[in-house]
Amino acid sequence: MSFVEIKEISKNYGANHVVRKVDLNIEKGEFISLLGPSGCGKTTVLRMIAGFETPSTGSVTIDNEDVTQLNPAQRNVGMVFQAYALFPNMTVADNVAFGLKIAGKPAAEIKARVAEMLELVKLPLVGDRYPYQLSGGQQQRIALARALAISPRILLLDEPLSALDAKIRVSLREEIRSVQRKLGITTVFVTHDQEEALSISDRVVVMNEGRIEQLGTPPEIYNQPRTRFVASFVGTLTIMSAKIVDPVARTLTIGDQPVKSRLSPKGKSGDEITVGLRPEAISLGKARANSNSLNANVTDINFLGSILRVKMRCGAHDIALDMFNQNMSKPPEVGAPVTINFDPNDLVILDA
Amino acid sequence: MKNSKIGAWLAVILGALYFLLPLIATFEFSLRLKRGEYSFEAYKIVLSDPDFQSAFTYSIVLAIVTIVIGILIVVPTAYWVQLRLPKLRPLVEFITLLPLVIPAIIIVFGYVRMYNTSSILPLTQTALGTDALLSFGYVALALPYMYRAVETGMRSIDVGTLTEAAESLGAKWPMILWKVILPNIKSAILSGAFLTFATVIGEFTFASLLNRPTFGPYLQLIGAKRAYEPAALAIIAFIITWACMGLLQVAGGAMRSANGAKK
Numbered sequence: 246m247s248f249v250e251i252k253e254i255s256k257n258y259g260a261n262h263v264v265r266k267v268d269l270n271i272e273k274g275e276f277i278s279l280l281g282p283s284g285c286g287k288t289t290v291l292r293m294i295a296g297f298e299t300p301s302t303g304s305v306t307i308d309n310e311d312v313t314q315l316n317p318a319q320r321n322v323g324m325v326f327q328a329y330a331l332f333p334n335m336t337v338a339d340n341v342a343f344g345l346k347i348a349g350k351p352a353a354e355i356k357a358r359v360a361e362m363l364e365l366v367k368l369p370l371v372g373d374r375y376p377y378q379l380s381g382g383q384q385q386r387i388a389l390a391r392a393l394a395i396s397p398r399i400l401l402l403d404e405p406l407s408a409l410d411a412k413i414r415v416s417l418r419e420e421i422r423s424v425q426r427k428l429g430i431t432t433v434f435v436t437h438d439q440e441e442a443l444s445i446s447d448r449v450v451v452m453n454e455g456r457i458e459q460l461g462t463p464p465e466i467y468n469q470p471r472t473r474f475v476a477s478f479v480g481t482l483t484i485m486s487a488k489i490v491d492p493v494a495r496t497l498t499i500g501d502q503p504v505k506s507r508l509s510p511k512g513k514s515g516d517e518i519t520v521g522l523r524p525e526a527i528s529l530g531k532a533r534a535n536s537n538s539l540n541a542n543v544t545d546i547n548f549l550g551s552i553l554r555v556k557m558r559c560g561a562h563d564i565a566l567d568m569f570n571q572n573m574s575k576p577p578e579v580g581a582p583v584t585i586n587f588d589p590n591d592l593v594i595l596d597a
Numbered sequence: 598m599k600n601s602k603i604g605a606w607l608a609v610i611l612g613a614l615y616f617l618l619p620l621i622a623t624f625e626f627s628l629r630l631k632r633g634e635y636s637f638e639a640y641k642i643v644l645s646d647p648d649f650q651s652a653f654t655y656s657i658v659l660a661i662v663t664i665v666i667g668i669l670i671v672v673p674t675a676y677w678v679q680l681r682l683p684k685l686r687p688l689v690e691f692i693t694l695l696p697l698v699i700p701a702i703i704i705v706f707g708y709v710r711m712y713n714t715s716s717i718l719p720l721t722q723t724a725l726g727t728d729a730l731l732s733f734g735y736v737a738l739a740l741p742y743m744y745r746a747v748e749t750g751m752r753s754i755d756v757g758t759l760t761e762a763a764e765s766l767g768a769k770w771p772m773i774l775w776k777v778i779l780p781n782i783k784s785a786i787l788s789g790a791f792l793t794f795a796t797v798i799g800e801f802t803f804a805s806l807l808n809r810p811t812f813g814p815y816l817q818l819i820g821a822k823r824a825y826e827p828a829a830l831a832i833i834a835f836i837i838t839w840a841c842m843g844l845l846q847v848a849g850g851a852m853r854s855a856n857g858a859k860k
Contacts, residue, residue, distance in 0.1 A: 297761055317764040328755055330762035334780035343776075344766030388762075395766060 246309065248273035248431055249294070249399060254303030255455075256289050263289045265455040266303070271399075274429040276422065278442035281452035282478065288403055290452075291435045295401050296320050307398055323392030327404040329384040331376040337363070337387050338372035344395035362390040365424060382413040389421065393428065400425070400432045406441065418445055439479045443467060451475045471596050473519060482521040482593070485562040489516045495589070500560025504537040505589040511596075519595040524554060524567040526591035529583050536586045539564075543577045557583065620835065627828035639829035643819075649830075652815035659728070659811065660797035663735040664790045667743045670736065672786070675747045676778055679756050693744040696737050701802040708734060709806065727807050734803045735796070742792035750785020751778070787848040791841045798837060 247270035256264040264286040271277050279287035292298040294305055296317035304313045312320050331340050338359050345355045363369045366386040376384055385405055392400060402421070406414040422445040425432050436442050442449045443463040451458045451466060451474075459466060459475045470476035473484060487504070490496040491514060495506045499520070510518050532538035541559035553576055555566045566585060568576070577583055630638040643649050678689050696704070712720035712730055720726035756778065763773045779786070801813035816834065820827040 295761075295765060297764075317761070318767045318769055320765075321767075322765060324762065324765040326758050326762060328758050330755065330758040332759065332762070332777050332781070333754065334777075334783075343763070343768070347767040347772065391762075391766070401765075 247271055248275075248308055249433075250304075250306040251290070251294070252304045252306070254290070254293055254300040254305065256286070256293065256298060257301045263455055264293070264300075267452075267455075267457055269450060269457070269460070271431060271433065273431055276425055276432045276434065276445060276447045278434045278436055278446040278449045279452055280436055280439060280442040280449050280479075281458075283437060285452040286455040287435045287437075287450075287452050291401050291403055291433060294399070294433060295322055295324050321395065321397050322399050322401055323395060323397035324401045325385070325388045325392050325403065325405045327407050329376070329381070329388045329408075331384055331388055331391070333376055335375075336372065337368075337374050337376065337379070340376070340387060341372075341391045341394050343391065348395065358394055362394045363387075365393070365427075366390045367420070380413075381409050382417055385409065385417060386420070389424065393424070393430070398431070400430050402432065402434045404435055404437070406436070406438075414441075421445065443479070451478065453478075468593075470521070470593060473521075473595050476521045476593065476595055481524055481565065483524070483562065483564045484519060484521050484595070485564075487518055487520045489514055489518060499539060499562070502539050502560070504539070504592060506592045506594060507590045508594055510594050521593040521595055522564065522587060522591065523593075524565040527564070527566040527585050527587045529555070529566065529568070529577065529585060532584055533586050536588055537592065538584050538586050541583055541585055543579050543581050543583055545579060546576055557585065559585070620832075623828045624832050627825055627832055630825040639825040640833070643826050643829050643833070648810075648815060652810055652812045655810055656798050656812040659732055659735065660794045662732045663739060663797050664793050666732060666736050667739055667789070667793055668786060671740070671743045671747050671789070672779065672782075673774065675744060675751055676756065676774060679748070679751050680760060690744075690748075693740045696739075697741050701738065701800075702806070704734060704737065705803050705806045721807070727809060731803055731807050731809050731811075734807075735793075735800065738800065738803070739789075739793035739796045742796065743789040746785045746789030746792065747782060750782035753785075754778075754781045784848045788845045791845045791848070795838050795841045799834060 249269075249271035251267060251269040251271075253266045253268055254264060255262065255266055267286070267290055269277075269290075279290060281287045289298060293300050294307075296312065296315060296319075300313060304311055306312065307320065307322070317324075331337075332343065335343070341359045341362050342355045345358055350358070359372065360369070363372060366389055368383060368386055368390075371379060371383065371387070376387070379387065385408075388405070405421070406418055409417065418441055421434075434442070434446065443466065446463060448461060449463055449466045450460050453474050459471050461469075466475065466479055470479060470482070476482040476484065485499055487497040487499045487510075489510050489512050490498055490503065492509055492512060495509050497504050497506060497510065497518070497520070506520070510516075512518060539559050541557035541564060543555060544558050544563070545556040547554040547556070548570070551570055552567050553570050555568060555577065557564045557566065564585065627639050628635040628637065630636060630642075674689070678686055708730055709721065710716075712718055712726075714722045720730045759777055759781070760773055763777050768776070798812055800811070801817060804811035805814045805817070812834075816827065816830050819830060
């Protein structure tokens with residue numbers, strides 16, 4: 246049995262179905278991200294785990310205890326909010342101590358625990374300050390310390406990095422991950438930023454319109470997106486239609502050019518399917534053995550700093566290709582005919 | 598100096614004269630109890646009058662009771678409306694504004710009819726009952742000021758998220774209100790309290806019709822009998838009101854600087 250079990254939870258506000266029958270099992274010590282665009286239901290799922298929302302149907306079990314009907318104060322979960330939510334009237338130390346005081350812990354134990362938590366988030370000297378005297382990043386670290394001080398069963402993070410600037414976002418997300426590893430605490434992280442989700446999670450749950458679109462490890466989500474939505478939401482993907490030639494031999498045609506895929510396409514000969522290609526999976530050059538090649542024409546070149554994105558037209562499709570910006574290699578001319586190569590492994594077959 | 602500036606200064610001076618002249622005249626008059634010299638004799642007489650002392654003490658106690666009841670009713674209501682029933686906000690705001698629209702004399706006549714000695718709840722039968730009725734009336738009278746002040750204070754903090762943060766740390770409702778919400782809207786409550794205080798101290802209609810010995814009826818009584826003392830009392834009442842306003846400014850300033858520091 247998993248540490249956290251979410252069984253078929255749904256949330257409706259009148260006729261508006263925000264979450265539709267979501268099933269999710271989270272193992273102890275796992276770091277899971279709920280990823281999706283705004284309005285996809287990810288925050289509502291998190292709030293149902295925390296107890297701020299009651300599911301319309303379904304149940305939430307934490308450590309073999311059904312918590313579906315418990316209020317947040319009874320669940321022993323730690324929560325970090327996008328807006329920090331530190332208590333402005335209390336010092337940093339009082340903020341961190343709040344949950345411990347509520348639990349009636351002895352003063353000496355509280356003091357030691359507060360010091361330990363501030364040490365953990367690398368802010369041991371700010372105990373006497375008030376939240377408004379700290380930067381956004383520092384406030385969020387204190388919020389993390391406060392959530393962890395009560396030794397919660399799970400840690401819930403609701404877009405904790407969204408209000409911070411880019412550099413701090415990256416350093417704080419690494420810190421959150423390292424604290425999570427150190428404590429081995431089961432963590433659910435909500436974000437709309439795919440890079441964030443992919444870089445710190447054990448598994449990523451991609452959500453759309455209240456449903457789970459795909460659940461998998463970051464490489465699985467990125468390299469083998471199952472649906473058109475996941476493919477387009479996570480990273481850049483050129484989506485094309487292809488026709489099955491022989492499902493057993495795994496041969497297809499894109500336009501009228503033959504290609505091979507690693508996986509057998511679902512369907513029979515002559516069926517139309519959807520396939521995708523990542524820009525970084527494609528290279529330019531002469532046709533190579535064991536590799537797929539397509540003829541195309543260059544339509545545009547975008548300069549992205551370390552990378553050049555070459556846009557091409559191949560039959561009815563626009564294909565993008567990324568190449569490193571090296572002084573030595575000359576990018577193709579706009580309008581020039583080129584041959585593009587990609588491995589059969591990199592051709593992604595999408596379900597829908 | 599530009600013409601527009603001269604115009605502005607003229608408006609300010611005219612306005613100041615309009616408000617200050619009667620006050621200065623009243624003050625000057627209050628000093629003329631002794632013939633041929635200025636003295637604070639009228640103030641001495643007023644301040645040493647046992648009736649003044651009792652009326653003033655009575656009004657202060659009443660004001661404090663009113664403030665406490667007001668806070669107990671308004672803070673949880675404003676909190677609940679903000680957190681759970683935001684759709685009801687316009688309705689609650691309308692209700693809290695009613696005392697400004699309905700004249701005090703109508704409210705107090707209603708009270709007298711509702712709670713007279715032959716009613717189910719004969720509050721006016723005893724002095725204590727009438728005192729209670731009076732302070733309830735004052736709570737209603739001061740509702741627009743108290744509610745507005747508290748509501749503004751609550752809007753300036755993120756009540757929803759703070760409540761959720763406290764809940765996830767194991768706190769229950771009374772604890773959240775007491776430890777998290779109240780301290781953060783302290784200055785808003787203070788300004789509401791000062792406005793309530795000023796309202797209660799100067800109130801006449803309720804106290805007179807319910808026949809309670811507050812400061813308002815005392816002022817009226819002295820005004821009917823004496824010449825210089827009412828002027829002195831008026832100045833004293835002004836000073837008290839101004840002190841309240843001053844405290845309000847200080848409290849408001851503290852709130853603004855705290856909010857400014859947050860950003």
